[in-house]
Amino acid sequence: MKKNIFQKIQGKWTFLIIAVFLYIILFLFNFSLAIKTFFVFLGLLEKIIPVLFLVFLFMFFFAIFFNPKKMTRSLGKNAGARGWLISIVAGILSSGPTYVWYPLLKDLKEKGMRNSFIVAFLYNRAIKLPLLPIMVYYFGLKLVLVLTFYMILFSIINGLLLEKILKFKID
């Protein structure tokens, strides 16, 4: 059967096409807001490009030194406390928007990374070490410490819960 144009466009492009389409609409109806949005986008690009470069370096590094066997030992089903620790610390230390880390996580998942570790990594990205002083300024040290403790705890709870949910098959 012949595929139509929409079927030919892969999912990864659909997202960008929708975004470009929305920008065109904004350009047509509110030119000044569109220009402002475009400059915000350029500013965001400036921030994420160095992080993207870092993500690529990590992927390259993992491809050289980590084969699926090694990966399973560190972040696989039987990784245990070590796996949690790696995911939590990596999540806290990672910078930039969450979506720039998707390529690396996808790569690690394909090599055997547990779903619960992906959740822990993504959740702990909420703890931004360089931004903690700003948070302390607005909310105080006590609140920031208590909040950080609960966030780490819930990253593990959410990881375990999600794994249980994903195992549950809908008939």
Added chain:
Amino acid sequence: MTFEKIKTSFIKSFQSFSRMLPMIFGVAMLTSLFITVLPKSFYQKIFIGNNVVDPIIGAILGGVVAGQPVVSYIIGGELLKQGVSLIAIISFILAWVTVGVVQLPAESLVFGKRFALCRNILSFVSAIIIACLVTLTLSIL
């Protein structure tokens, strides 16, 4: 480690990395759109001053909008000064960084629909629970 191994690893990494780039640019474009379309004054009008409803509103708002986490701290700090409850602010900040409605299609594409949906729902509920727990713990300490 051979040159061939490094070359193959580079090509493999570059291929899987470049496959994700259109999606990353799409999310960045939509995030920028959110940042400019929603003015800061918008957030003040949303909260109603109810300690049960406000954390839920905070989590919904935080999950739907997108942007740098630092923006959520600043908005949260300013809303706190204007009398919005701490419990609502915490759930707002938490959902801002852990729930991503804008990037949900991209997350589904990478990890699967079920994973992305479940993770975001869990993060949404956690934002409200953590907000309650933090407020409770602070009142005891």
